[in-house]
Amino acid sequence: MAKHNKKSQKSPKTQTDHTLPKDIFAQFDITAPELPPAIADAAMRSGGFPYDEKLSRKIYKKELRSLQIELLKLATWVRDAQERLVIVFEGRDGSGKGGAITRFTQHLNPRSVRTVALPRPSNVEAQQWYFQRYINELPTAGEIVLFDRSWYNRAGVEEVMGFCAPNQTERFLHEAPIVEKLWTNDGIRLIKILLTIGPEMQMARLHARQHDPLKHWKLSPIDYAAIDHFDAYSRAFDRMIEHTSTAYAPWTIIRGNDKLRARLAIIRHVLTVTPYNDKDLEAIGEKDSGVILSAKRFLCKGGEPIANGDD
Template sequence: MTDKKAESLSRKPYEAELLRLQTELAKLQAWVRTEGARLVIIFEGRDAAGKGGAIRRLTEHLNPRVARIAALPTPTERERTQWYFQRYVAHLPAAGEIVLFDRSWYNRAGIEHVMDYCTPEEHERFLRQCPIFERMLVEDGILLRKYWFSVSDAEQLERFRRRLEDPLRRWKLSPMDLESITRWEAYSRAKDEMMVHTDISEAPWYIVESDDKRRARLNMIAHLLDSVPYHDVPEPALKLPERPASTGYERPPRDLRTYVPDRSEQL
């Protein structure tokens, strides 16, 4: 069923709150580094549900050496013969790191299952092993947060239309995305079955209503911050040094180098 779309949050309050939350994310990052914490954030949901936009806003002002994005490509032939979770384990964080999975091991519960890229036996094994795998991660001290971005069928279709008409975003629209339109109910059933098996107390799913992307981003980031017991970490005392006096260095003549032309002169 298509839900009535909520009124979109206006830009000014959105940007003000986003800046405040991003400031808190910087504090969270400092805490993760200082405490040696390991934080894993999983972003799942339908195509065009707003996962990528939320990830970009979350990481916009973070150190990419601390907070990195794992968006794994299609598995190689060798990886197909490995234990299913094996290639994801290689991307888990070490102490002082944050990893954001832009889609994750839950591919097997969604696209692989719906599109018959895995066998029914492999799908069943995943649903049985996944809770065990995640309990192991949590037991080892990893902070695991799982977010499902929920978008209505009408809003998803409208976002697909906008991508199709925008040459700057057309790359986001793949044949797989278009296929998801005709398999909406199949994906819904797959998601429901996945939730039944993997919404566990140690690593619960959190649903993000995402018909309004701005609200979704703010709600998701705020929830993440509320769910992690971080605190302010004292900043190291830094002071800009005085520039030493010149020792006679002279810059080489400009005509010895090739410079990029100044296109602004043509505007």
């Protein structure tokens, strides 16, 4: 089993993606009472995550409070300026989408901020244009809408699990940038976030859901199949980003092995790219380049810094 030396929480360093023997996947049993030590030990550093340990709770809480105060300014600006803001949260099962959304919306007025998590399409919706039911959920003036999964289901879970035909995925990858261009041309601000975690971290989180009665409801048949399809999801996400990350609606990738760092990185990113009033740059702080990646960095050498600094 590969082991890593302890490092300072403030010194991120990218490493190769996966050094454990492939048979570690055969060791995983979601129903077993205990997670195999090899998986538990490797979880934090899996997938090339650059930290050995979680961010301290004390630092997290202090920074989260400052960022949530800035979010209140952002929401006020959206309301007063009659802006329309859409934030898309995509990612692997267990990557932390729900927790990030909860901290984002925790202190915001639900009258002008809402979360959309659509179920499987009904028989009627299945016969409609694919984007139709998502268009119905777009924000009105003065509103923020967060999508907990989105139209990008077609390029992820639907493709990997065979819920759509290959030609439907191809059509989606062609149409999505066109549709999003129409939205942004009409004034909608669109922020797209993809949360990614390593294979051992996914195993650890799905195992925890299985054995925690307060989290067991999160598991679905799709979650149970996630581990076996880890590589297929990787290929699907790479292709999705390559085809649909544009200048007007770029993808931002968040390494989510540490939920605390991921939540802070997501809020920082949204605050940074949104021109709200009275922005406090000191409160927002600097981005963690070990956790937040542009589409180009993510697709280039597994997240290694790019020589020319183009991030």
